[in-house]
Amino acid sequence: MAPPLCRLYLITPPRLDDLAAFGHVLAHALDAGDVAALQIRLKDAPDAVIAAAVDALMPIAAGRGVAVILNDRPDLAASLGCDGVHVGQDDAPLAEARRIVGPDRMVGVTCHDSLHLGMEAAEGGADYVAFGAFFPTTTKDAPTRAELELLTGWQQDMLIPCVAIGGITVPTARELAAAGADFLAVSAGVWTYGEGPAAAVAAFNAEMAAGVGERPR
Template sequence: MAPPLCRLYLITPVRLDDLAGFGRVLSHALDAGDVAALQIRLKGAPDEVVAAAVDALAPIAQSRGVAVILNDRPDLAVRLGCDGVHIGQDDAPYAEARRLVGKDRIVGVTCHDSRHLAMEAAEAGADYVAFGAFFPTATKAAKTRADPEILTIWQESMQTPCVAIGGIQVANAAGLAAAGADFLAVSAGVWSYGDGPAAAVKALNAEIARGLAERA
């Protein structure tokens, strides 16, 4: 049996006023350790702002083998050449997102603290389901609080990968990796880390390894 895996999934800040500057920060962060995906999440931004962000950041991520996921907008994800889209329960339905992006792009679905929603998404064909929030977060208003046990139960019963999201930082990452997360989605825990984003990526990967050692 293959050893369990858990990888980082970075989410951009909700505003990117200096794309060139953030691009440099992102480059250093991605070079500091393993990162599976970057979600570009600019809630409420005009299409042209989202397009500019993707144009600036996607080449940085994709050249390093990091998948670029666009939040909310399957139509834009296709037009801008993203690797996939992440949709919430209040966004386009999964079937509509899949129709728009096709079978070869990633579609991930927010499932809050609900195994029922997650099972529906997985059975429909979602590439991953996201549970959370696990901890208090200032990035967005969390509607639900998830218990790490949901990751363990999911891992034992389902094949579709699960993403843990919400308030994740270096201090609490190991427990979620140990509980069964396939990916840890982190935003402020990287970009606002005291020693800088690159140090956060390095530290988070170390904590993930520690959690996986417990899970093995």
């Protein structure tokens, strides 16, 4: 059996004013270490802005084997050819998102700090659940604070992957991986890292691998 992994799930900055410049930064970051997915998250942006971002960034990600997930918008995820969609509790219901994107695209669901919401999403056919926020974050309003034990319990009892999100930085990556996170969703922790995003990706990968090695056998 292959050893468990914890992988990086990047989320774009909340604004992308220069797509070409960000595309270069993204390419260098993705070349610096393992990244499972890129979520394009442009809250309240016009459809044309979201479409332009997908058109610019998806080839960069896809060329490196990185899945492209669109935040909130199953309709655009389907029409633009994204690999999946991520929905929150106040967005399109899981069943509706699945109907729109079809059976072959991923659907992830925000479940805050609730094991109950996570189990409902798993039973409803979600491909992954996201728990958080685990730490204070300025990227988005986080109404709940999740505890590490939630990841451990999920890993022991459930089959679909769990994503940890919310204020995650290189120094906190190891404990989340050790607790049982399958993926760490990170935005500012990569894009504002002091040594640059590429160095952040490399550092996250090293810390996550160390954390997985600390999981109970």
